[in-house]
Amino acid sequence: MSLFNALSTAVTSINALNTAVRTVSENVANANNPDYNRREENFESLQYGGVRIGDIRRITNTGLQRDLFSQTADAQANGVRNRLYEQIEQLTGTISNNTPLSDTFERFRTAWKAFEAAPESNAAADEVILAGESILNEIERLSDGLDLIENQVLVDIDNRVNDLNTALAEVDRLNNAIVREKSNGRPTSQLENLRDKQLETVSGLIDVRTFEREDGSISVYTSSGLDLTDRNASTFTWNEASRTLTKSGSPSSDLITGGQLPDGELKALIDFVRTDQAAQDSTRSGVGALEKMRNHLDELSYSLVDDATRATQSTATMASDDLLIGDLGLTAGDSFTIDVGGGAVTVPSGGGPLGAGIDAADTVQDLVDELNTIPNVRARLTAHGRLEISTVNGTDLTLADTGNTPLQSLGLIGASPTTVPERDPPTFATAYNNTTTEAGEAANFFEVAAGTTPDSATRTNIRVNDTLTAGTETLKKLSGTDAVGALNAQTRSMGGSALNLSREDYTGLAAGILTDFTKRAENANSRAEESEVLRADMKQALRDEVGVNIDEEMARLTVLQNSYAASARVIESVNQMLQQLEQAAR
Incomplete structure (x- = not known):
């Protein structure tokens, strides 16, 4: 090898090593960046001697990343269900082992027992009326609380749909940028890191599958087969009035009832506020949960005026x-x-x-x-x-x-x-209503608002007889024994909306509603914890695979420094030899 060839080889080595050192430096600088995939350089030999950086590749593990996306959707969905069930538990009081709904029914029964023992006592009669009102006040409070939870969920759905549309548009933009940069021979690692970040956002909202093309772009589909960024970014539209979700390019009038929206934060939110019959009949956790609770409160209200x-x-x-x-x-x-x-x-x-x-x-x-x-x-x-x-x-x-x-x-x-x-x-209403009515006594205890009939009683139109609350009429003095007997009888049943209770008294109905939601909340909490642990473990496994290891980078840097020193020594030796030749020529 001539001196000039040796010098050329050493110079190319220095240039390649400079690029490699910069790559290691960038890796070290991003060691704590969870969205950064480390990069490694590939050295190539030149035809006439020397070396160059042929490519700087971004370390990836496509299979593990896809599994992480799927687990992220599961964890986000379960986290949403857990959070919403906790809100209902806070509303009902069961999260702190309180049961105000069933407690009001127990207070009602206790008040009737006192009235049975002292029917002439105005204080005992007043307590019965107050206890009856406390039941309806609690039902109204729960109903209003469910409305507040629903309103917030509807706001969250609107925000999540906007987030999804924004992330999909950004994935599409980054796809185009990656294709353009790659065709011009420029590095695309940073753009790919940014795209992965957007894909992680999308995967939390909706379960996705990704497919990489030869040009460097990525096609994104849902696990149910909907294309999200095939040729261009899809756009989702949420209609709050009809509770429907549609997607551009899809003929479906509702992805929810059509079963085309896979699990993720968005589906969990929408499922929770569904009101369709299929959701009310579903036994799946978090599906139609608010509407089911309303139905249970309606049935509980009806049981108070049911004289069948x-x-x-x-x-x-x-x-x-x-x-x-x-x-x-x-x-x-x-x-x-x-x-x-x-x-x-x-x-x-x-x-x-x-x-x-x-x-x-x-x-x-x-x-x-x-x-x-x-x-x-x-x-x-x-x-x-x-x-x-x-x-x-x-x-x-x-x-x-x-x-x-x-x-x-x-x-x-x-x-x-x-x-x-x-x-x-008989039922409570029958027990009270069929008791002999004396002058000045109210014919019935619970009633529905004017303009409605008892068979249409719901949580929103039931009330204590307004003649009792106004004091213009009194309780039937002979009703105590029959009323207490009806309240103690374990003959009430409640079915539908994924709840079946039988052979219960009135307090048992109220307690059964609360117990059902408590069990669902506990199940949601368990699923959320398990899925989050799996997601965290999977994410750590991916970071271990594609992230930066400081010890490894320092070891690489040592090797590069030694190679740099060797190449520099070659250049120095060639320089000295050339100087000696120059002196000899003189």
Whole structure:
């Protein structure tokens, strides 16, 4: 090798080593940056001797990164559910082992016991009225609290949709920049780090899958197959009024009910405030949670004014008032009879809302209205979408088909007529209402607001009889024993909205509602802790793989320094030899 070739080789080595030292320096400077992937240089030999930096590659682990994205979506979703369930627990008091809802019912029962013992005591009567109002005040407080939680969730959904759209647009912009820089032979490591940061944001909001192209860009899809940044960034639109989520380029009118939105923070938020029937029937954690709680409070409120002897439920879902009779399996000519002890009544009767006969175009509400025209019969659609037919006057309830099998189609009876005997003891409302009323005594205790009927009682329209609260009428003095018996009786049931309670007293119903949410909250907390631990472990594993290790970088720097010193020595030796040649030539 000539002196000039040796000198050229040493110079290229110095230049390459300078670049390598800069790379190590950048790695060390970003050792504590969680969004930085370390870089390593690749040395290439030159054709005529020497060396150069062929490429500075960014260290990645695509498989581990994809697993981290998926686990991030799971952890974020579970974290949201846990946070929202904690808010409900704080509202109900169960987070601090308090149970104000069931406590008010217990106070109500205790007040009636005192009144039973001293019916002439004005103080005892006043305590009964106050205890009744405390139940409704607590139900109203819970209802208002649920509204506040819902309003905040709706704000959060709007913000998260904006965050998602912004992050997807930024991924698309960085994709374009990476393709451009790579085609010009310039490094793209910093741009790729920035893109990974945006992808991590997206993965927390929605579970994603990424696919790298040869040009350096990345295609992003949801785990359910929706394209997010294939040719360009998708845009999501949230409609608060209809509680629907749509995406540009997708024909779906709602990604939520269509099952196309995978898990993540966004889905967890939307699921929590869903009000559709599928969400109310779902047993999955965090789905329709607020609406279920409202339904439970509605049913609890109804139980206070329910004066039916016995309710028989169908298994058909009828939550929609405009559902057609034909959709229930009933056809023209179907009919049935109801016997409430005063003679059988045929439905349709000819003069009710259904007219002379059932028609496929009639609605469920038409059927409910027809039933409520029958003396001593009450029919209603419950909050969880079932038809209840019950008696009011304390007699047995007998149902039988007279034409075809409509009652069997609805699930109200079996193969033979069904007789449901009177409950013993009766409901609280029946116990109080059926007690002899003296002059100046209130005929009923709980009532619904003017313009509504008892069968439509909800958490928003029930009240203590305003004649009692105004003091213009008093409690029935003979009602104490029957009222206490009804409050003590473990005969109440509650079903639907993913909750089934049976053989409970009134306090038990309230406690059962709270217990159900406590169990769901505990489950949400456990899932959140587990998924967050997995996410943290996975992120640490990825950082160990692609992050900066100071010891390794110092070792590399030592090797580079030694190589630099060797190359410098070669240059110095060549320089001395050239000087000697120059002197000899003189």
